Each structure stands twice: as C-alpha cells, then as structure tokens.
Amino acid sequence: xSKAIKITKxxxxxxxxxxxxxxxxxxxxxxxxxxxxxxxxxxPKLMVKQGATVKAGSPLFFDKNRDxxxxxxxxxxxxxxxxxxxxxxxxxxKVLADSELVYETHTPWTGGDRQTLVDSMLAxxxxxxxxxxxxxxxxxxxxxxxxxxxxxFDSAPLAADTEILLxxxxxxxxxxxxxxxALSGGNVHLGVRSKSALYQDVNGIDKTTFTxxxxxxxxxxxxxxxxxxxxxxxxxTVDPVDVALIGKSLKxxxxxxxxxxxxxxxxxxxxxxxxxxxxxxxESIVGDNEKEGNNRIISGDVLTGTEVSRDGxxxxxxxxxxxxxxxxxxxxFLTKGWLSPGFSRFSLSHAYPSWLMGSKKYKLDTNxxxxxxxxxxxxxxxxxxxxxxxPMQLIKAIMINDIDNMEKLGIYxxxxxxxxLCEFACSSKINIQAVVEQGLQDIITEFAS
Amino acid sequence: MKALENxxxxxxxxxxxxxxxxxxYPVYDSLDTFAFVPDHxxxxxxxxxxxxxxxxTMFLVIVAMIPALLFGIYNSGYQxxxxxxxxxxxxxxxxxxxxxxxxxxxxSYGVGLGIEFVFAIIKKHSIHEGFxxxxxxxxxxxxxxxxxxxxxxxxAFAVVFAKEVFGGTGMNIINVALVARAFLFFAYPTKMxxxxxxxxxxxxxxxxxYTGETFLAQxxxxxxxxxxxxxNAYASISESFMxxxxxxxxxxxxxxxxxxxxxGAVILLWTGVASWRIIFTGxxxxxxxxxxxxxxxPMYFPENLYLTVPWWQQLVMGGFAFGIVFMATDPVTxxxxxxGKIIYGFLVGLxxxxxxxxxxxxxxxxxxSILFMNVMAPTIDHYVxxxxxxxxxxxxxxx
Numbered sequence: 001x002s003k004a005i006k007i008t009k010x011x012x013x014x015x016x017x018x019x020x021x022x023x024x025x026x027x028x029x030x031x032x033x034x035x036x037x038x039x040x041x042x043x044p045k046l047m048v049k050q051g052a053t054v055k056a057g058s059p060l061f062f063d064k065n066r067d068x069x070x071x072x073x074x075x076x077x078x079x080x081x082x083x084x085x086x087x088x089x090x091x092x093x094k095v096l097a098d099s100e101l102v103y104e105t106h107t108p109w110t111g112g113d114r115q116t117l118v119d120s121m122l123a124x125x126x127x128x129x130x131x132x133x134x135x136x137x138x139x140x141x142x143x144x145x146x147x148x149x150x151x152x153f154d155s156a157p158l159a160a161d162t163e164i165l166l167x168x169x170x171x172x173x174x175x176x177x178x179x180x181x182a183l184s185g186g187n188v189h190l191g192v193r194s195k196s197a198l199y200q201d202v203n204g205i206d207k208t209t210f211t212x213x214x215x216x217x218x219x220x221x222x223x224x225x226x227x228x229x230x231x232x233x234x235x236x237t238v239d240p241v242d243v244a245l246i247g248k249s250l251k252x253x254x255x256x257x258x259x260x261x262x263x264x265x266x267x268x269x270x271x272x273x274x275x276x277x278x279x280x281x282x283e284s285i286v287g288d289n290e291k292e293g294n295n296r297i298i299s300g301d302v303l304t305g306t307e308v309s310r311d312g313x314x315x316x317x318x319x320x321x322x323x324x325x326x327x328x329x330x331x332x333f334l335t336k337g338w339l340s341p342g343f344s345r346f347s348l349s350h351a352y353p354s355w356l357m358g359s360k361k362y363k364l365d366t367n368x369x370x371x372x373x374x375x376x377x378x379x380x381x382x383x384x385x386x387x388x389x390x391p392m393q394l395i396k397a398i399m400i401n402d403i404d405n406m407e408k409l410g411i412y413x414x415x416x417x418x419x420x421l422c423e424f425a426c427s428s429k430i431n432i433q434a435v436v437e438q439g440l441q442d443i444i445t446e447f448a449s
Numbered sequence: 450m451k452a453l454e455n456x457x458x459x460x461x462x463x464x465x466x467x468x469x470x471x472x473x474y475p476v477y478d479s480l481d482t483f484a485f486v487p488d489h490x491x492x493x494x495x496x497x498x499x500x501x502x503x504x505x506t507m508f509l510v511i512v513a514m515i516p517a518l519l520f521g522i523y524n525s526g527y528q529x530x531x532x533x534x535x536x537x538x539x540x541x542x543x544x545x546x547x548x549x550x551x552x553x554x555x556x557s558y559g560v561g562l563g564i565e566f567v568f569a570i571i572k573k574h575s576i577h578e579g580f581x582x583x584x585x586x587x588x589x590x591x592x593x594x595x596x597x598x599x600x601x602x603x604x605a606f607a608v609v610f611a612k613e614v615f616g617g618t619g620m621n622i623i624n625v626a627l628v629a630r631a632f633l634f635f636a637y638p639t640k641m642x643x644x645x646x647x648x649x650x651x652x653x654x655x656x657x658x659y660t661g662e663t664f665l666a667q668x669x670x671x672x673x674x675x676x677x678x679x680x681n682a683y684a685s686i687s688e689s690f691m692x693x694x695x696x697x698x699x700x701x702x703x704x705x706x707x708x709x710x711x712x713g714a715v716i717l718l719w720t721g722v723a724s725w726r727i728i729f730t731g732x733x734x735x736x737x738x739x740x741x742x743x744x745x746x747p748m749y750f751p752e753n754l755y756l757t758v759p760w761w762q763q764l765v766m767g768g769f770a771f772g773i774v775f776m777a778t779d780p781v782t783x784x785x786x787x788x789g790k791i792i793y794g795f796l797v798g799l800x801x802x803x804x805x806x807x808x809x810x811x812x813x814x815x816x817x818s819i820l821f822m823n824v825m826a827p828t829i830d831h832y833v834x835x836x837x838x839x840x841x842x843x844x845x846x847x848x
Contacts, residue, residue, distance in 0.1 A: 013497070230845040296496065303495045324496065330454055330485035337486040338504040345500035349721040351509055352500055368489040370502020371482060373577060374619030377506060378785040379724060390786060393834055408838045416494065423495040427506055428619070433494030 004194065005225050007212030009386040010421060011348055013157040015302065016361045019262035019271040019320075021164055026261070026274035029284035032075050033083075033092040033313035034060055037306075039128060040437070041137030041444060042069070044090050052079045057104035057125050057255035060093045068141050072125030074257035074278045076102040092313065095279075108253040109179065114144075117182050121246070125255040128316070129242040130183075133223065133235045134412035135440050145236040147187040147227060148180045152199055152240050155217030156301040156420075160262035160319040162240050163198050164273060169244040174202060176247030180238065181205065191222040215386065220418040224387050229413050241319060261314065265302070265323040266363040267291045280314050285321055296366050298322040303420035304433070327367025338370070345369075348425050349380065373428040381432075384421035389413065391422050395432055398439030403446050406439055415440070457481050475569035479576035503618075507578040509720050513713035514585050514775065520709040521702035522546035525593045525649070528699050532661065532678045533653035546593075549649065550702055553588035556597045560604040561587070568613045579618030579625070579781075580608065586626035586775060589703025590768065590816075591633075592646040599637060603629040623823040624782045627816055634816070642812065647699035648678055656680065663699050664689075664766045665805065665812040672754030673762060686759065693765040704771040707764070714774040723778040726787065727794035731773035732764060734798025739763040742806055755806045763802050772815035773798060782823040786833040793829055797822045 036044035043064035048054060054077065059070035073079075075097040083092040109120045118141050121127045130139040130148075139145070153162045166173055180188050181204070188205040192198075193216075199207065208226055210216050219237045229235055238246070241260070249256045257278040264271040269289050276285060282297055290297075298305035299315040302322050306315055314321065331337045336345075342352035346362045354360075381391040389410040397405035416433035423432040457480070463470040464477040481487070483504075491498060526542025537545075561584045562576075569576045587604055607629035612621045634641045644661045655661075658680035667675050675689040676682040678699055683689035692698055696706025704710075717723035739760025746756025764770065777783060777797045784793035797818050804814025811817060 015497075228844060230841075232845075298496055302497050305496065307496070322496075326490060328488045328490050330488050332453070333484055333486065333504075338502055339508060342500065347500040349499070349501050351505050351720050351722070354500075364497040366490040366496050367486065367498070368491060369486060369498050369500050370504065371487060371489065371575060373503050374617070376503060376579070376619045376781055377722075378780045378783070379787060379790075380721075382787060388837065388840065390834055390837060392785065393830075408841070409834070410837075410841060420495050424497065425499050427499070427501045427503060429498065429502065431492070431494050 003226075004209040004211070005222075007210065007216045007221065007225070007386045009382070010213040010215050010384050012155070012213045013302075013346070013364075013424070014359060014361045015157045015324075016266040016363045017264050017268055017271045017323075018158055019160065019264040019273055021161075021273075023164070023260060023273040023275060026276040026280065027284045027287055029097065029276065029280040031080065031094050031096050031281055031313075032073070032077075032277060032279040033094045033281075034071055034073070034279050034316065035092050035313065036061065036071075036090050038316040039063070039071070039138055041135060041441075042066070044071070046082065046090065046093075048079050048093070050079055050082055053077070054079060054095060055104040056101045056257070057106075059125070060095075061090070063138065066138070066140060068122050069127055069138055070122065070125060071128055072104075072255050072257075074255070094313075103254040106253040109250040111178075111182075114182055114185075117179060117250075120250065120253075121179070124249050124253065126246045126249045129238055129246060131237050133220070133229055133237060133415070135444055136415040137444075139236045140234075143234055145184055145187075145234045146229075147189055147223075148184040148236045148238065149189045149191070149219050149223050150177075150180070150238050150240055150243055151191040151217055151219040151222050153191070153193040153196065153217045154301075154319070155193075155214040156303055157214065158262070158264045158320065158322055159217070159301050160260070160264075160273070163196065164262075165241050165260045165319065166198060166244060169241075169248070170198075170202075172244040172247035172251070173240065174247065175251055176238075176243035176245070177202065177205060179246055179250055180243065184236070189222070189226060191217070191219070193217070212386070215384075215418060215421060218418055220413065220415055221386050224413055228388075231407060231412055233412075239317065239319070242317075259314070259319065261285060261318070262320040263289060263323075264320055265298075267293065267295045267323040267325055276314070278314065278316055282308050282310055282312050282314065282321065285314065286310065286323070290323055294326045294328070295323050296326050298324070302364075303424065304417045325363070325365040327365030327369075329367075331367070348384065349427075368429050370427070370429050372430060375428050375430070377427050380425050380427060381422040384425050385419070387413065387418070391419065394439075395419075395430075395435055398435050398442070401442055403443060406443065411436075411439055411443065453484060457484065472570055475573070475575055476566060479566075479569075482575065503578045506722055507581045509722050510582045510717065510775075511585055513716040513722075514589065514703065516709035516712040517589060517703040517706060517771065517775075518550075518585070520696050520706040521589060521704075522550045524696055524705055525549050525702065527697065528648040528678055529650070532648045532650050532655050532659055534656040534679065535653065545649075549593045550588060552597055553591060553593075553595070553600055553702070554585070556600045557587040557604050558584040560601045561608050564605060564608045564613070568617070572617075574617075577618035579612070583607070583612075583625040583629075587629050589775075590626060590630050590701050590771070592641065593702055594646055594649050595633070595640055599633055599640060600629075603632045606632045619781055621781055622827075623820055624776050624779050627776055627820055627823075630816055631820060647701075661699060663812070664693060668755045668758050668766070669809070669812065670754065672757040673759060686762070690762055690765060693762070701768060701771075704768040707770045710770045710774050717774065717778065723774070724780070724783070724790050724794075726790040727778045727783055727797070728774055730791050730794035731777055731798040732770075734795040734800075735764050735769055735773070735802045736760050736798070737795075738799045738802035738806075742802070753806075758806075763805075767805070767813045768815045769798075769801055769805075772801065772819055776815075777819050777822070782826065784826040784829045784833075786830050788836075789826070789829040789833045792833075793822055793826055796825070 132139040526545035530537040611628035801815040801818035
C-alpha cells in the first residue's frame with residue numbers, strides 16, 4: 001500500500017529552455033575526466049600516474065578515509081593529465097579514450113550474500129553512487145544503513161525528466177533495486193511523483209507518492225516526510241538513473257558509465273537529450289548548440305550545479321548541462337534595476353509585478369540582483385523550505401560554528417541542495433549552500449578526532 | 450544609460466585602491482550601487498537569484514508610508530487653521546504642512562545618513578539600506594512642532610546607540626526610529642507630550658475653548674466623549690470614530706489617519722514585505738484588551754472613564770495603528786519565527802492598550818509596548834525553537 005504525501009512549501013521556477021523529448025548520441029569525446037571535487041568529504045589518493053594505460057573500470061584513485069572505495073575510469077585509454085590546483089590539490093584526472101572501449105571484467109552478481117555484493121560493487125566501481133546521510137558523503141561499505149531512499153524524480157527547474165532517462169532501462173532499474181534491497185536488509189523506499197506510471201510495476205519496496213512544488217523531488221524532503229533521520233542514524237540515498245546504472249553494471253560485471261544528459265537552458269539553441277559517458281567533455285555535448293553571447297555553462301541544474309567551462313567535463317552525478325546568460329553587466333536602477341517596474345524580474349515575493357504574469361517562462365541570468373547584506377527579512381526562507389526545521393536559525397548556528405545547536409536544530413537531516421531555494425529567495429544574498437556545506441564539514445571534523 | 454555608467458566609471462578613479470579618496474570608497478559605492486544594480490554574479494550554490502534585494506524591500510516600505518506622510522502634511526495645516534478659526538483653502542493647508550514636515554525629513558535623513566556614511570568609512574563596508582526606512586519613520590512619529598535640533602539629536606542618538614554599536618542594519622535589538630522618539634520623550638517631555646505640541650497655533654489667537662488635546666488626553670477625563678481642537682464636541686461616537694479613522698485629529702505627523710496607514714498596510718502585505726501575522730494579531734491584541742476593559746471597567750472601576758472607550762475606538766486613536774503596521778513589523782527587531790510572530794504581535798497590541806489605559810503617566814502606550822516586546826522577542830523565539838528541538842529529541846526517544 002503506497003502512501004501519498006503532499007508538500008506545500010516550495011516553488012517551481014519556470015525557466016526557458018526545457019529539453020525536448022528527443023535523444024541523440026553526443027559527439028564522441030576524446031578525453032574524459034573524473035573530478036575528485038564531485039565527491040564531498042573524500043580525499044583522493046592517486047593510483048595511476050600520467051602515461052598509464054587504463055581500462056574502463058580500472059581504478060584512478062581511492063578515498064583516503066575509506067580506502068576500499070575506489071573511483072574508476074569511465075573509459076579505456078591513457079591517463080594524459082593529472083590537473084592540480086592550489087596546494088597541489090587534484091582537480092581532474094584526464095583519460096584519452098581508445099576508439100574501442102576495453103572493460104575491466106568481474107563476475108556478474110546474480111544474487112548471494114550481502115558481503116559478496118558489497119565486494120563486487122566496490123570492485124566494479126559503482127559504490128560511489130551510494131551517498132549517505134547525514135553529510136552527503138559516499139556511503140561507508142562497512143555499515144548497514146537504516147534505510148535506502150531513492151527519489152524517483154527530479155523536480156529542480158529544467159531538470160532532466162526521469163521518465164525519459166529511464167524509459168528503456170526499467171529492467172536495469174529493477175536489477176539495481178534488488179541489489180539495494182540486499183544492501184539494506186529490505187528497507188528500500190522509492191518516492192514517486194503523483195500521476196506518474198513509470199514505476200507502476202516496480203514492487204517489493206516501500207513506495208510513497210509525492211505531490212507539490214520543488215524541492216519535492218529532493219530525497220532529503222522525502223526522507224523528512226516519511227522517516228526523518230535522527231542523530232546517530234545513517235540513511236543511504238541513490239539517484240534513480242544511478243540505480244539503473246548499478247543494475248546494468250552488476251548484471252554484466254563491468255563499469256557501464258553511460259549517461260543520458262539533458263542539454264537545456266535559455267542559451268541552448270535546440271534543448272534536447274544526449275547519450276554520452278560520465279566525465280565526457282562539455283564541448284562534446286554542447287557542440288554548436290550554444291547561442292552566441294557571454295554564457296555560463298553548468299554541469300547539473302541551475303540551483304545546485306557546478307560551473308564548468310567549455311573545455312571542462314561533465315560531473316560524476318550530473319544528469320544535465322544547463323546554459324544560462326552571465327549577468328555580469330550593470331543594470332540601471334530605473335529601467336532594469338531595483339526601482340524598475342520589473343515585469344520581467346522574477347521574484348518569489350510580490351515585490352515585482354512579475355507574479356501577475358501567470359505561467360510565463362523566464363530567462364534568468366547569474367546576476368546576484370543586489371548586494372550581500374546581513375539577514376534582515378524573516379519568513380522568506382520558510383516559504384520554500386518544506387522541513388520542520390528553522391532554516392535561518394540553523395544557518396546562524398552554522399555561521400558561528402555552534403556544533404551543539406546545529407545538532408539540535410536538525411543539521412543531520414539536510415544537505416546544501418535542500419537549501420538551494422532558500423538561497424535563491426534570500427534577499428540578503430547570502431551564499432546559504434556554502435554555509436551549510438561548511439556546517440557539515442565542521443561536524444565531520446568535530447567527530448573525526 | 451551607458452553614458453551615466455561611463456561617467457560613474459570615470460568618477461571611480463580617485464576612490465580606487467591607492468587613489469586619493471580611497472577611504473571614501475563607500476560614498477562612491479553607495480552612489481554607484483544606487484544607480485546601477487552591480488555586476489556581482491553568483492559564485493557558488495544557486496546560479497540564479499531572486500530579483501528582490503534590500504533596496505527594493507526598503508523602497509517598498511517607503512512607498513507604503515507615503516499615504517500617511519501626505520495626509521500628515523495636509524493634516525498639519527488643517528489642524529493649524531482650525532485651531533485658529535481661519536477658513537483656509539486646501540492648498541494653504543498643504544503648503545503650511547509642507548513648511549513644517551519637509552524640514553523634519555531633511556534633518557532626519559541628513560543626520561542619519563551622515564552618521565551612516567561615517568560608520569561605513571570607519572568600518573569599511575558599503576552603506577546599508579536600513580536607514581532609508583528609519584529616516585522616514587522618525588519625522589512621522591514626531592509632533593509637528595518639535596524643534597529641528599531635537600530631531601537631529603534624537604536621530605544621532607538612535608543611529609549610534611540603537612544601531613551602529615550593535616553592528617548596523619540587521620543587528621539592532623530595538624527599533625531605531627522608536628529609540629529616537631523614546632529619547633526625546635524622556636529627555637524633553639514638554640516638547641513630546643501634553644496639549645500644546647500637536648497643533649501649531651503661531652500667528653493668531655486660538656478659538657474660544659481651544660485645548661489642543663489629543664483623543665488620548667481627552668479619554669482620561671471624558672471617556673469616549675471626544676471633541677475636536679476647536680472644542681466642538683462630536684455629535685456621536687461614530688462621528689468621532691470616523692474623524693480618528695480618517696485622521697482629522699491632532700497627533701504625531703504620520704499617525705493620525707488610520708485609513709492612510711491601512712493603505713500602507715495593504716501595500717506591505719501585498720508585496721509580502723511585512724508579516725500579516727504581526728499586523729493581524731496586533732490589532733486583535735488591542736481589541737481584546739479594549740474589550741476586557743469595556744466589560745470589566747464599569748463593574749470594578751466606574752470612576753475610570755478611559756475604560757469605557759469602546760475597543761474599536763482604541764484601535765484608531767493615537768499611534769496604535771501606525772506602530773502596529775510600520776514599527777512592530779520591523780523584521781529585525783520583531784520575533785523571527787512564524788509562531789513567535791503571532792505571540793509577539795498579539796502582545797504588542799495588548800500591552801499598548803494596557804499601558805495607555807492603566808498607566809496615567811503615558812497617555813500613549815504603543816511606543817513602550819513595541820520597545821518592550823522588541824526586547825522580549827528573542828525570548829519568544831527561544832521558546833518556539835525549543836519546541837522544535839524537543840520534538841526532534843522526542844522522535845529520537847520513540848525510535
């Protein structure tokens with residue numbers, strides 16, 4: 001019996017440039033890269049040197065904190081560059097791909113005890129797709145979680161439609177779910193968007209139907225409204241497309257790093273879907289499909305994605321590439337600024353008349369639309385934050401590094417992505433997601449010693 | 450607008466790092482960011498941001514105060530000519546009012562922004578927008594005849610001791626404009642209360658029987674039997690209610706017209722700047738206290754006529770409506786949790802009427818009530834948040 005839960009707080013920001021339901025193969029990417037920064041909380045230790053030859057599924061580096069967790073190359077070829085930043089921090093490990101992929105092969109998993117499954121997931125390289133809450137770090141293979149949660153859809157603005165991504169992969173998805181069931185001892189939860197038929201013949205797990213605006217598709221919101229995380233509890237989460245990827249890889253015993261990507265945003269000529277591999281170059285996906293102008297390319301969605309350059313690479317967990325205009329131009333206060341009539345200035349408050357425009361779609365740029373200030377307004381964050389948590393008080397506790405109050409106010413239940421809309425709405429222009437990430441880092445450090 | 454942008458860009462040179470006027474960069478910055486939304490872009494987290502910013506928010510509050518300001522200007526002239534028994538045209542009244550009110554606004558903004566600039570230069574941050582609202586609130590809550598030097602002194606005191614010492618906009622504990630008023634109220638009570646400060650009677654002889662009493666002063670002696678400044682008794686209580694609702698009564702500049710204030714309230718609520726919880730529960734709180742007095746007054750204290758003023762009359766007299774709509778809703782000093790706002794607003798209204806009626810030293814209670822509740826707001830929030838924390842702990846125990 002599936003439950004139905006309705007979320008009222010939040011908002012769907014309507015943006016121009018949603019991807020059409022059309023999938024083509026992206027151009028072939030010559031070089032692929034894995035970026036250790038995609039894995040919050042892990043410290044990379046290299047296992048290859050520049051010039052080494054790797055297969056698809058060969059390890060590139062491991063996590064210093066959890067040395068069993070290895071990160072694999074998505075393709076076979078030669079490690080051509082290890083890009084480092086300040087203090088020799090590893091930014092990208094680039095692999096020049098062979099024309100024909102050669103896979104590292106393992107015994108396929110067809111059932112069996114939990115430890116065999118964990119070992120083969122670690123060996124194939126699909127373990128990093130499992131994240132743990134609290135903290136949003138990669139799950140610890142030595143733990144058993146209370147539950148595993150999969151949010152069956154993404155509600156972020158312009159997000160890739162899971163129905164399109166998973167259309168032909170439902171068998172792999174079910175295989176993946178079987179593995180998750182084995183990992184969790186049976187406690188797998190799937191959040192389904194209401195009126196969606198995608199998961200109707202997926203059985204044997206806890207299904208919950210969700211209605212409401214973004215962030216209803218955030219797995220954190222779904223956990224909070226079904227079985228909230230208490231201090232000391234551990235819950236694992238997996239993206240639905242990654243469940244399918246896990247299923248496929250386990251069936252074949254190979255690291256199948258295929259991704260379907262939505263190329264979307266107002267600055268894309270023909271927004272649509274492309275198939276490619278994890279870590280593909282942005283150039284190979286965008287090609288000549290970008291409009292002229294000063295644009296920002298984002299690996300991921302506009303609320304939580306990472307800025308990448310055209311010669312950068314697709315993030316490990318990204319299902320979309322979004323292109324929006326840069327907002328680095330000044331706006332005259334009477335015509336386009338703070339004293340303008342503002343029919344095209346989108347705001348969640350009614351401070352601009354754009355809320356009268358109904359379902360108009362907006363072309364938003366990256367301008368902050370103001371300057372950073374101390375918190376002044378109250379109540380605006382709560383409107384887009386569907387948790388029984390006081391967002392501003394929690395943020396302030398993090399800002400003053402008050403670990404005790406962070407715990408009391410519920411930091412274990414949230415990740416930066418859950419605050420994305422708060423950050424959007426904040427009239428004091430505070431970088432809330434960065435604050436929350438700092439808070440999680442502080443807690444990890446506090447309990448590490 | 451490229452031309453203006455270029456001019457500003459040229460002006461910027463001496464203010465840049467290493468320039469002659471480097472120290473005064475906040476002055477340039479405030480001019481530049483006033484004219485143009487700066488080219489700051491998102492660096493981390495959400496790549497797109499809401500169009501609203503602090504300037505728009507503060508500007509909307511000022512827009513909401515305009516009806517009260519305009520009526521205040523007119524009413525200053527109206528009361529003046531009525532007290533002197535002179536027939537004057539609408540324009541005469543407006544011009545007289547302008548002559549009284551404009552200097553107050555100029556002094557308030559001049560002194561307040563001047564101090565803000567000094568602090569911005571010392572502390573090397575940009576000018577914050579908070580004073581745009583405080584600077585307009587201060588003249589609106591003054592009697593029209595208050596000397597300009599007093600306004601200057603009170604503004605300086607409020608900006609320095611109620612705001613900047615705490616860290617500027619967003620950090621203050623009590624409402625800045627109310628501190629300015631409270632400062633004058635206690636330092637120069639003869640210029641802030643009594644019967645002579647509300648109406649200007651220079652240049653003529655007041656009509657026979659003129660008192661200049663506000664409704665609040667009258668209520669102590671006569672209960673709800675009000676008369677206007679020319680000593681004409683209102684025909685009925687509904688007529689005096691209408692006079693107070695529309696604002697044709699003596700009082701501080703912006704506070705008299707409940708109608709103008711309600712127009713402001715609609716703007717604030719419509720745009721989502723003010724909390725409806727505070728405004729609504731504020732009026733409910735005042736009404737409840739007034740109602741309690743109406744019921745219990747005649748039974749227990751028949752000699753106190755103030756208790757007989759009907760509860761709905763309490764809501765339109767004095768500064769009650771102005772305080773609830775424009776000052777209790779200040780998000781920085783009010784309760785910050787949604788549940789806390791309900792309690793806070795209710796108590797502001799309740800205490801305002803309580804102080805007004807029961808304390809003979811203060812004919813008006815809204816100023817003390819809001820200042821007191823500003824101080825109590827963090828405590829209210831504390832208990833609301835404790836409730837949330839307890840809920841979370843309880844969940845842990847039941848698992």
